[in-house]
Amino acid sequence: MSTDLALRARTFRELNERGGLLLPNAWDAASARVFESAGFPAVGTTSAGIAYTRGFRDGQRTGRQMMIDEIANIARALSVPVSADIEAGYGDSPADVTETVLAAVDAGAVGINLEDNTQGGAKPLYAIAAQQERVAAARAAGSRRDIHVTINARTDPFLLGLGAGEEERVQMTLERGRAYIEAGADLVFVPLLVAPDPVRRLSEAFGGRLSLMILPGAPSASTLFAAGARRLSLGQTAMLASLGTVQAVARELLETGTWSAIEKTFFGFGEAEKLFS
């Protein structure tokens, strides 16, 4: 254990416990440094964004090593704590999760997102008891490196549109979230949930340990924090906004041979060089 890693781990845990945490998700060292230099106290990674940079679709298609390599690349570029999106842990067993969390911590991460989505397995979600073992394995892996790794335990009833309707999804999320907290999760992460009413109910049930992802058209951060979210992350949305900029540049260049789309959000040659020392 490096002292620096221990310090980052404590800092990140405190940021999550304090609440009101806005966590941007990076897909390479450049986006990570832009977020850090803008003033964010911590940076997450986005598995979807990283997959796209390597030419893969989302959903564990990069494999463990490629994802860990990019987590290391991002962590190396930053001074602030990094939380790693390790998808479903690149394997079903608790031992797979152990291996992935140890690799993520050794790559410099002090937090993880671990999902219960089987990513194409026989059932859409791991059985609750199995996922509890996987969360416990992540907790134990952090302990083997002498840190409290902040576990953002993702559950996907909303993302996958499971159940007959919102009420059933809320109940599934309640049951799973409580079980994951019991197994050692710090937060329960519910992507695609942004409606204030269910946010309030789930936050109360989880003692405030609720983590959400922003979406185009979602209520503002202050509304979601007021409803009980403790952390708001960006997922792949900032990466997709940057891809939209690339597409606007591409289309304008092909259609009119001009580049006002580049001028509109140009970062500056010298400013970019200054991101890296």
Place this chain on the structure above:
Amino acid sequence: MSTDLALRARTFRELNERGGLLLPNAWDAASARVFESAGFPAVGTTSAGIAYTRGFRDGQRTGRQMMIDEIANIARALSVPVSADIEAGYGDSPADVTETVLAAVDAGAVGINLEDNTQGGAKPLYAIAAQQERVAAARAAGSRRDIHVTINARTDPFLLGLGAGEEERVQMTLERGRAYIEAGADLVFVPLLVAPDPVRRLSEAFGGRLSLMILPGAPSASTLFAAGARRLSLGQTAMLASLGTVQAVARELLETGTWSAIEKTFFGFGEAEKLFS
């Protein structure tokens, strides 16, 4: 030699000889696929953009292997021809250039940018005769793989602001560009040159074999093509526009807890997945 590589090499050579070539420069597989799917017939890479994604400043700081790995990643994701920015070839000697060009071609590239900037060497530019040997080494390396690698020979009097003024820079560029064409270059690439008058003079001197890079505020593509440019590339400018989008997202999130900057150029979750099959 794969037939596919030979076909891409011929296609790319023809695109460059025909002229009016708009070449966008990618820094990862995602940006590359956005450019390809928008309709560009070929894609270049940007060494500066790739360096930033790995946490380095521009100027050969990634080293040869890291740059080649990313060129391979980009080429794997595309069906259109790829031209690789190999900076100054990662070494001074013709043998260094040979090794780099062979690696770039084996990574899937059928064109290269090779610069005469020594990147911190004793003098700002390689001696003309030395750079001619380096260009010839690049040509020979392509032949060893049975392809005509399209050589965009970059010369940096304008980029480095050498000489007492524009006329002296034009003269230096004239002398060097002619020498590089004589050594086997297909095009002479003059970054930071966008003023139509010197563009006209240099294009005439090079028999039209002039390649330029767009800049914020530069005349439009049609003006630069009319003045005699045969190829216009984006360099790192699209990457910097995407970083500017990331910065706008970051600042808005920190200042107001909202994400209109994400909504403005959002690419779409499903659309992103569809980029990769």
